[in-house]
Amino acid sequence: MRKQQNYQWNTLSLGTCYYPEHWDKNMWEEDLERMLAHGIKTIRIGEFAWSKVEPREGEFTFEFFDEFLKVVAKTDMNVIFGTPTATPPAWLTEKYPEVLNCRMDGVKFRHGMRRHYNYNSPVYQKLCKRIVEKFGEHYAKHPSVIGWQIDNEINCEVDEFYSESDTLAFRKFLKEKYGTLDALNQAWGSVFWNQEYTRWEEIYVPRITIHNSTNPHQTLDYIRFVSDSAVKFCKMQSDILRKYVKKGDFITTNGMFQNLDNHRLTDEALDVYTYDSYPNFAYCLCEDPKHSKNLNDRRWSDKLTEVRSICPHFGIMEQQSGANGWNTRMEAPAPKPGQMMLWAMQSIAHGADYVSFFRWRTCTFGTEIYWHGILDYDNRDNRKLAEVKKIYERVQAIEETAGAKNQAAFAMIKDYSNIWDAQVDVWHRRLTWSSEEEIFIASQLNHTPMDYLYLLENTEVEELLKYKVLIYPHGLILSEKKAALLKEYVAKGGCLILGARTGQKDENGKCVMTPMPGLLSEISGSDVKEFTFVGPADENVMMDWNGNMLETGIFNDILEPVGTHANVLAKYAGNYYKGSPVLIENTYGEGKVLHFGGTFTRENVKAFLDYTGVVETYRDVVEVPEECEITVKEKNHKMYIFVLNYSDQKQEIWMKKPAKDMDTKEQAEGKISLGAYETKVYEIL
Structure with missing residues (x-):
């Protein structure tokens, strides 16, 4: 079982990112007072300001x-201080x-951008320890200081590291994991294409090949090594800061990026997790x-849902407030009137109790001159500033929802081995990325x-049984431990839905020489007899489920039932x-497994949710059109x-039960009209 998060905001609050080094000192006090007048009570500073404290080596000011x-002390402003190690x-x-x-070819990334360092340089670690x-x-x-942000966006910009220091650290990582070269060669299948290693010095981080x-x-091991290095780098800093932080202050960092076990990072180094939402x-x-089919800005609800799996009550360190882009890449328009509120409420609806806008004022120089602020x-x-004031008024109106627990009808299982294997294996990637979306x-x-x-290593069955x-x-990647956990979940009454390629x-990352779904065959009651991508010359392959014709996606496992259940x-x-099984249901203990031989589409997922009785769980409370999202929270036996x-465009919703509009405090029931980008929060009475 994962440990409880060490810090949680006890109220909803707003902040912004501020860079005093970018502005004339005469502007500081006016900026702070202006922020406070519009409901901004916290600023983040310092994460790119190493030279302001150590302008020359060993010279500190x-x-x-x-x-x-x-200047801050004259006001009621709070400060989150960043460690400056990202630049x-x-x-x-x-x-x-x-x-x-x-x-990868060994050419160094030179000074002039950011995140141009590597985690494993002993020199950099020494200098980082000193500045932190x-x-x-x-x-x-x-x-005035209430919290600390470590570095900035760990593994952003670049999540691969190929310095000499990384090769030396990778060898150490592998020695600790495998002990002997024989064990490593066996794990890596190094006999293939004559890759066997006879000395540790022959092993490098991945290099340029044909x-x-x-x-x-x-x-796959290299990605695990990158994650391990990043976690240790972050923990090195948090261990130092813990000697100095005041009681009640917190340590965080802002994510969420690839090649990083964000759950381990949070458990080992942080008090609370924060995310940057754009x-x-x-x-x-x-x-x-x-013409997008992926829901555009609504897709960020997916990312926020994943952040909630890392830290149930998180913060937003950077929330969209203006058009975004650099002078070298990325171009996006300004938020339309109402979208700042929409996106801030999107974050709060999914578990954020602190929302900090990036940034206070658009920078007039540097790479981010088009990354607009408030x-x-x-x-x-x-x-935009007027909209911030409205967001603050909304936050005050719904303040009692701070710390409320998000409710979910079902969960999607993920694990880092499969996430990272999908980055390595393009077959795996096509299936996973398509189905998850x-x-x-x-x-x-x-x-x-x-x-x-x-x-995770410490996940217990009680977490699944929720x-x-x-x-x-x-x-695709299964271990005995994960399989045992899933078996226990089903045996105790859970319903587990598996897709194609399970247990490969x-x-x-080596293919096992047993029939799929491998370690889960006992509970699935199924055997994969054959498999294939659905080729470009093929028509969409459908399945007949009680007369309902549904697509089976981009990959098909041909199944066969096994056993009496x-x-x-x-x-x-x-x-x-045609005519071969694609979906098999098997009872096991008090629960059941649905083994589906295809990949998931929005249409067949709806059928699965309907069949298992969880689709539109809150339809008896509220009915909304497709253009709207709902989230549900509970706190102190109240539902929000x-x-x-x-x-x-204007949309109509139907409140089927009496509710209190949290803004007006008036009762709401029946048909209600929402304007463009409008959001509402209701307490169900």
Whole structure:
């Protein structure tokens, strides 16, 4: 069982990201007072300001932030201080080029951007320890400082590391994991293409090869190594800060990025997790939002749901407030009137109790001159600032929902081995990425709230039993421990839905020589006899489920029932395997398993949710059109319904039970009209 999070906001609150080093000192006090007047009570500072404290190696000055904090102390503003390790200064990278990260071909990433360092350089670790110690020792005691952000966006920009320091650290990682080269060669299948290793010095992080095809088992271990390195780098900093933080203050970092076990990161290094939410990416000029099938900005609810699996009550360190883009890449339009409120409420609806807008004012210089903040270059009041004030009024009106627990009708199972294997294995990736998106879209369009449930080393069956239905889309990699956990869940009454390719591999990513679904065959009552991608020349392969014709997706396992409790629910209606089983139900203990031989689509997921009795769980409370999302929260035996209209058109909802409008405090029932991008929060009476 995972430990409880160490810190939780006890009220809903707003913040913004502020960079005093970017602005004239004469603007500081006016900026802070202006923020407070619009409901912003917390600022994040310092995460890119190493040189303000250590302008030259070993020369420390605290004058700049001391002066700024004196101004802060005159106000009621709170401060989250960032450690500045995401952007090592020029003197450091010039004198110690070994701290720089490299491309796979060994070419160093030079100074001039950000996140150009590697986690494993002993020199960089030493200098980071020292600057974090100086920051914590000097600033943590300040009464305005309430929290700390470690680094900035761990594994953002780049999540692969190929420096000499990384190779040395990778060898150490592998020695600790395998002990002997014989064990490593066996795990990696190194006999293939004559890759056997006879000395540890022969092993490197992945390097350039023909077609850039590396040993998949080595690469899977390499991703685990990158995650391990990032977690240790973050923990190194949090261990230092804990010597200085005041009682009641917190340590966090802002995620969520790839090649990183964010659950382990949170458990080992953080008090609370924060996320950077930019729904406007859905409208980048490279996209086609008018013809998108992935729900555009509403898709960020998927990411927020995943953040909630890491930390049930999280914060947003950077919330979309303006158009976004750099001078070198990324172009997106300004949020339309109402979308700032919509996106802030999207975050709160999914578990955020703190929302901090990026940024206070758009920077007038540097790479992010087009990453707009609340205020534009001219510094005048604008509609975005007015909308922040409305968001603050909304936050006050729904304050009692702080800390409320999100409710879900079902959960999708994930685990890091399969996430990382899908990055290595393009066959795995096509299945997983397609099915996971479609499961989320189905939950949204059918107003059936979902959770993500990660299978971790310390996951216990009680966490699974919270859900009547679990979907494990494509668990190619299975372990004895995960299989045992799933068996216990089903035996105790759970309903487990499996997709194609289940049980194909072991934890090293090697294919097992047993029939799929491998370690879950005992509970699935099924055997995979054959399998194939649905080719470009094939028609969509349908299945006949009691006369209901549904697509079976992009990959098909041809199944056969095994045992007396297995029942064929549906058969393929096309291709050379027409008439063969595609969906088998098997009872096991008090529960059941549905083994589906295809990949998931929004249509067949709806059928699964309907069959298992969880579709539209809250239809007796509220009915809404597809253009709207609902989330449900509970606290102190009260139920709260959040309704969010992502459309630029008016939408009608139907409150079927008496409810209190949290804004007006008036009773609401029957047909209610929501304007473009409008959101509502109701307490069900």
